[in-house]
Amino acid sequence: MFNDKTILITGGTGSFGKACVRRLLDAYQPRKVIIFSRDEFKQWEMAQAFEARDGRDRLRFFLGDVRDKERLYRAFHGVDYVIHAAALKQVPAAEYNPTECIKTNIDGAQNVINVAADRGVAKVVALSTDKACNPVNLYGATKLCSDKLFVAANGFVARDETRFSVVRYGNVVGSRGSVIPFFLQQRATGELTITDPRMTRFWITLEQGVDFVLGCFERMVGGEVFVPKLPSMNIMDLAAAIGPECRTRVVGIRPGEKIHEVMISRDDARNTRELDDCYVICPDNRYLAPRFAGFGGRPVDPEFEYNSGTNPQWMSVDALRAMLETCVEA
Numbered sequence: 001m002f003n004d005k006t007i008l009i010t011g012g013t014g015s016f017g018k019a020c021v022r023r024l025l026d027a028y029q030p031r032k033v034i035i036f037s038r039d040e041f042k043q044w045e046m047a048q049a050f051e052a053r054d055g056r057d058r059l060r061f062f063l064g065d066v067r068d069k070e071r072l073y074r075a076f077h078g079v080d081y082v083i084h085a086a087a088l089k090q091v092p093a094a095e096y097n098p099t100e101c102i103k104t105n106i107d108g109a110q111n112v113i114n115v116a117a118d119r120g121v122a123k124v125v126a127l128s129t130d131k132a133c134n135p136v137n138l139y140g141a142t143k144l145c146s147d148k149l150f151v152a153a154n155g156f157v158a159r160d161e162t163r164f165s166v167v168r169y170g171n172v173v174g175s176r177g178s179v180i181p182f183f184l185q186q187r188a189t190g191e192l193t194i195t196d197p198r199m200t201r202f203w204i205t206l207e208q209g210v211d212f213v214l215g216c217f218e219r220m221v222g223g224e225v226f227v228p229k230l231p232s233m234n235i236m237d238l239a240a241a242i243g244p245e246c247r248t249r250v251v252g253i254r255p256g257e258k259i260h261e262v263m264i265s266r267d268d269a270r271n272t273r274e275l276d277d278c279y280v281i282c283p284d285n286r287y288l289a290p291r292f293a294g295f296g297g298r299p300v301d302p303e304f305e306y307n308s309g310t311n312p313q314w315m316s317v318d319a320l321r322a323m324l325e326t327c328v329e330a
Contacts, residue, residue, distance in 0.1 A: 001218055002028040008079045009035055010066055010112065011086030013042035015172065016127065016213075019206045020083065021050070021059065023214065032058050036075050037086065038065045066108030069115060076119040081217060084112050084126040084150075087143070091131075091256045094139040105142035106149070113153045117162045123217055126150045128168035128225070130202055130261040130308075133268075137256030147225060151283050154223040163222030167213050168263055170202025170230055170308070173323060179238065180324070187243040193251045199235040200260050200308040203315055204228065205323065212278070221291040223283035227263045232311040233320060241320035260309035269304040273297030279306060 002024060009017045012035035024030055037043060043061040050059055064071035066086045076082070087105050088094060094101040109126065116124050128147050131140030150164045157164075171178060186192050204212075208228070216226045239248055253259070264272055264279055271282045275297045282292050315323070 002030050002081070002214070004029065004031050005080040006030065006032040006034065006078055007081045007083065008062075008075060009033070009083045009085055011037055011084075013037045013039060013046050014085060015206055016085050016209060018046060018049075020085075020210045020213070021046075023207075023210050025050075025058070030058060032060055034060045034062055034075065034079065036062045036064055036066075036072075038063065065104075066111055067103050069111045072111055072115040073119070076115050076121060079116075079119065080122050082112065082116055082121050082124040083213065084109065084124060087127075087146075089129070089139060091137050091139050092254075094142070095137060095256060098138050101138055101142050105139070106145050109146040109149050113149060113164065116164075117153070117157045121162050123220065123222075124150070124162065124164045125213055125216055125220065126164070126166050127213070128166050130168065130170045130263045132168060133262045133265055136258055139256070151223050151225065152285075154283070154288055155285060163220060165216060165220040165222060166225040167216055168225055168227050169204050169209055169212065170261060170263065171204070171233075172209055173203065173205045179235070180242070183239065183242045187246060190243075190246050192239045192243050192246045192248050194235055194239060194248050195251060195253045195257065196259055197236050197250060198259050198309075199253075199257075200232050200311075201235075202230040202261060202263060202308050202311070203233045203323075204230050205326075221295060223285065223288045223291065224295075225281040227279040227281065227306065229278055229313070230311075231313045231315040231319075232308045233315045237315070237317050238320060240317050241324060260307050262305060262307050264300075264304065264306035266303060266305045269300050269302055272300045272304065274300050 007030055021033055024033055040063055062075045088101045129143050132143035132147055135141040135144050147166045150166050153164045183192055212228050268281050271284050273280045
């Protein structure tokens with residue numbers, strides 16, 4: 001479905017954006033892939049990295065910020081599909097700079113929605129996070145608000161025009177600012193700092209995330225939140241996989257953190273369907289319900305909760321080590 005189409009990625013110079021561009025150029029024949037972001041140096045670096053690739057002539061770079069609605073109007077001209085990946089996502093920075101986080105993650109999301117609808121974009125998929133479910137920090141709260149905006153947007157656009165959906169997944173292996181690069185740095189000192197030995201997280205590779213997002217474009221009907229089925233990981237197992245010879249020191253949980261992450265709450269269970277590879281949270285909106293009449297899947301138990309601590313699927317130390325060898329340059 002991406003052949004001969006124009007795809008725009010907000011925040012496209014990030015880890016997800018670069019991996020997604022590689023997949024689009026390798027697996028499809030898009031007319032154009034537009035990178036919309038605010039850092040000209042990162043755009044320059046990305047352009048150099050793709051200089052020798054086949055399809056480089058189909059890659060475009062557009063400086064701008066999702067806070068700037070007029071700039072989005074210019075960038076979205078002739079665009080078929082949008083992947084909204086732009087966000088301020090560092091939890092401590094969001095706590096210290098709350099208004100800046102709100103301007104990007106909430107106001108920016110509303111700008112993307114309005115401009116996509118006005119420009120006649122066919123489909124928009126917004127990237128979310130496990131921290132948006134029952135949030136305890138500002139970043140999670142802004143992403144929950146963003147999710148609600150994208151779901152609700154399907155109710156005020158024309159029935160056969162722009163469709164909006166959300167993809168929510170867990171920690172990405174080796175992403176910037178995550179625990180893996182931190183542990184790899186600490187490994188040289190012989191000591192790894194642990195916030196809480198009980199801590200668990202959902203785990204996904206960058207390539208899995210890209211494939212899942214692109215796959216959701218094909219099956220989305222508009223208004224749903226897609227949640228992939230992922231394995232859980234315990235922080236102590238991760239420490240053993242990265243630095244088996246290192247000692248560990250418990251430093252305590254940080255503000256805004258949870259012991260376990262939740263991607264589907266019990267309150268969302270009544271609207272959730274299970275498919276082979278994912279769960280789908282359908283909108284609690286009677287006007288959108290007819291879209292899901294033939295969507296498939298089966299209802300989950302009313303008491304279901306998708307929690308990284310009670311998840312039946314777990315990654316072993318050996319499996320973590322094998323994943324790290326393929327996903328991270330140690």
